[in-house]
Amino acid sequence: MQFALTYAPAVFDTRTRMMGRQAAGEGFLRAALAAGPERIWCYARTRAEAEAFGRDARRLHPHPPEIRFISWGQPARLLQAGTLFRPDPGLADDAWRRQRAAEARSWSICGITHTLSSKAAMDCVPALVRAPLQSWDALICTSTAARDVLRHGLEAEIEYLRSRFGAAHIPMPQFPLIPLGVHPEAFAFPPGTRDAARAHLGLAESDVAVLFAGRLSFHVKAHPAPMFLALEAAASRSHVPLHLILFGLFPSEPVAAAFREEAAQLAPSVRLHVLDGRSDIDRDRAWSAADIFTSLADNLQETFGLTPVEAMAAGLPVVVSDWDGYRDTVRNGIDGFRVPTLMAPPGTGEDIADQYEADSIDYDRYVGSACLLTAVDVEAATDAYAKLIESPDLRRQMGEAGRRRAKTTYDWSLVFRRYVALWDELAERRRADVATPGERIRARRPERPDPFTLFRTYPTAVLRDESQISLIGQLGPRDAMMRRDLKSVAFAQSLLPSDRLVHDLFSQLAHEGTATLVKLRVSLPNHTPASVLRAVLLLAKIGVLRVVP
Template sequence: MDKPSLHILHSESSLGWGGQEHRTFKEMVALRERGHTLELVCQPGAKLGERLTAEGFTVHHVRMRNGADLGAVWRMRKLLRQGRFDVLNTHSGRDSLLAGMAGRLAGTPLIVRTRHLALEITSLATYTWLPHRVVSVSEHVRQYLIGKGVPAAHAATIYTGIQAPEPVTSTLRAELKLPDDAIVVGTVAILRAKKGHRELLEAAKPLLERHPALHLVWAGNGPQYDNLSALLASEGLADRVHLLGLRRDVANVLAGCDVFALATHQEALGTSYIEAMAMGLPVIGTRVDGVPEVIEDGVNGLLVPAQNVPALRAALETLIGDAALRQRMGEAGRAITRSRFAVATMAAEMEAFYRNSLAERGHA
């Protein structure tokens, strides 16, 4: 006998679009494809709401002014009761507090909080008292939450999945007028200090002198864009380190690279590494937070300590100088992505987690 489909409401108070919102979007689309009904409650103007509306989802708008917005709690309580949802899945701090209270008042059978970040938590209640269960995007984050008081039996790690990319014939090298023998090290990340672009530049500068064919390509925008642009100009490196700005054609950018490097200081998991691995690139990352769950040192890439310029330089030189190693690691990364980080796997594990948690709570 087929199991009944689930009616799931996601909540999100964030207005922007980043890795967290992208995961929620992919998860909702994939679970709908598995036969479930999913809806979103978000603030007016939220990017996630706009994108899900375009995909045909029902999106409810509730302004969430602050953590004490009882009007928002009341409206979401009414929504949950009228919709007879099986599951409420919250995401950011504010909606986890407000929607979590609404879910408790409405008697929603299962309330789940997803933790997407590797930052210090600011409200323990939104992980222990309000939700019945917690999902983390990496085992590192799960262990952190357990250490803060979340019962181990109530917390699960479900990795973020990505769609397998279509084959791409990249136009990147032609766009940048790179020589045929160019070796391209790519980075796709928001331009924030904690993403390590400055360390990457310091590590690469001697290599750029020794390897005339070496080029760095940085895709992304952010608060450090102007500072990095000025730095590259002052160092005379603007023709070797290419700032692309925000790009929608990430697969096209990655397909034009030989190596992916991100010297991040903090990362809950590292979806950018996974996307690069899916394109067959060897990856260089830092041994922080959830990154070692993605990069197996010496298998699909190289791990270095965060903010360690000499170690980062050595890793770059290793991969720049060994095409066979790049090929071998790239193939391993593609295989790891297919087996561990597929959207279909994420959706199946989320469904199983919802169903098992409902059964444990007597709502099978």
């Protein structure tokens, strides 16, 4: 097995930024390395990025496979890999690169949904319709909710193209449903860890600790008010000492202050503990000390929601909102409880969308506005918390059910096999699916043309094969290289002629007197035709060659 992977800095490393996308990326890479592929092709902008990916791989696995580098500037080499996986929904860009470099059946492109609520993510959806994607490509949907969002956006774009241009047939990629995963062993703690963690936090044996893990933000994750209110009501009902552990990072000190202030105001009976999301020690304390996990997410920014699955892997019963990917992962009444949610009806948020489109509000305010108009049933959350607080047996029963589900459904080793099965299916589609119109077209992306094609009417003339080229006065190679190395010129190193090419050009022109571009190309076989053309133009620009178009 081999595949190519688009490298994006920080996507495969939770040490720099602990968010769902980073956790998912690192988990995927661990599973891919553990599966023992023969080779992973790192598709990156630069060799330095590929080397960084190699360091990530060695950090996550003692014996990583062979890792080879493919530059974004050489996409045709992806033919050797067969499949390109990118950890985002931006398949369109790679589809256009494929069309320019090779035939459409040369390799498959596979991406995955994360957030679908930002402008950039939203723009990816109509881009899928316009791009030269095929049935042997795929965009993995991490949840049913994510696939619903995609379908809505795709149907709207297709209907627009049909009504405006009469588009009849639009090939589309596959949209398989594959969840994110967890490594269950990461949530199995040594004996004594729980007792030590609870002692450190000051929890008595009969106390109950509820854990929220994730981004500590009221506008891009889960508004804390329903959680605070429901926990306070449950504490009053059960008369059991109740603790709330917040494990994560606040985006700013004002947000941290607001959390603490509102916890004291809305849940005065619940003792609050805030643990640092960057600390491995605090991570182990949070997960091992807790009795119940909760996440009353009410935000548009995620499509799956990994922390409830992590909680199940840790053997904790969960109380979550009936929301996005949680609806797929948490079985209500089995692994925990899903709390009903209520959102404003379609058509009532157009002013919010208009403000976001016009940049009158930023992304945080956009998703925060939608969050405020999404209600989580506080009474139902209270009932769910109270049932688990009052019944250690129910906590144990649901926690064990969740642990089994995490191992049998969400273990990354199993989830990655579904990726491989999908890639095998896409390879078979490349071989067997019927031909589609235009699949053999080799063309650039229309809105990203060669600048010298697009702007060809700007100059007086363009350099032609028949253009006459000669030296100017007594200027020689040393003058050319001095001017070539001017700071105002040297910023574009990849375009500059080498010392050898400069010397060879001057030698040839000194011999010929005047030569056409085509003659120079033939006379300098050790240099590519493109490098000779660019050298002539650059040296003409800095005044050491004369060109008569």
